[in-house]
Amino acid sequence: MSPMSNRFNPADHDIRLLAAGRVTFASPAALERALPSLIEHAHAVPTGTLADVYRDVDADALLFVAAWRVVRFEAAERTVVDAIAHAIEPVRADASPAWIDVAVPGGAWTSGRSGPGECLVLVRQPLEKPNAIIQTSWIDKVLLALNGDAEPPDGLISANFFATHDEASVLNFARWTSADAHREALARGHYGQHDSIGASPLWRVTREHPGIRADHEVCRYEPVS
Structure with missing residues (x-):
């Protein structure tokens, strides 16, 4: 399965549910340590899940988004929470989850x-x-x-x-x-x-x-x- 097939596009009119989370970092170095894990999670989402990782161009922060074309509230928040928690584990002292929303x-x-x-x-x-x-x-x-x-x-x-x-x-x-x-x-x-x-x-x-x-x-x- 190609990672590109699972990319998130906010303009996809078939999306019925999404979960998004922002995490801030104390330094660019801490962000760089966490980034590969988030990207890995975005690429490894199961078929039917659309995911992407974004970098704040003005601050040391990352955004993880997952979306579904069906309503799956039970999976939505957990998908983003787990991805962020795993990514920041090596830099817990220098990372702060800002918010996670299901929408x-x-x-x-x-x-x-x-x-x-x-x-x-x-x-x-x-x-x-x-x-x-x-x-x-x-x-x-x-x-x-x-x-x-x-x-x-x-x-x-x-x-x-x-x-x-x-x-x-x-x-x-x-x-x-x-x-x-x-x-x-x-x-x-x-x-x-x-x-x-x-x-x-x-x-x-x-x-x-x-x-x-x-x-x-x-x-x-x-x-x-």
Whole structure:
């Protein structure tokens, strides 16, 4: 079985469930020691599981993602937990699992552009308290803002939203042509406490949406597996 056949693609419309986990490291050396094990886990997943490892381009951190085209909650979190635990065992003093989420698809958007997307931007938006209705409403508002732009941001290829199973967060996996393209889009669209890629009234609604927290995580990743 070729490892490439099991690669994760956030734009795969057949995905029904995913689990993702971020781990940070105290040094580049610690990250390099853990990286081969995570890649090995991504390549060794059973048939039917899609997996990939990503490296944060701005920090000493790794992202492990596993996805399924069927709903298998019993396997999802354990797959990522085990992969991360095994990888950081040799560097436990220098590694910190930041979060692990299990999520289901909540919406998708595409710019119509083609290309593999060299940069994966993951936005992790927490809610003030768990609420599935707010998850869905916020995703709908972001999709409305994306569709309301006369032109999509330069470099943005697609955005795929996932609502976490605990109803506490929303994950947005966005494919960009490059990390620099995302940086430039943020610089043009920054607004107030909820920075985003747009400054229109529709984007303002997403930032002022009831129930979402001001603090959120925006990380740029490149695939390494």
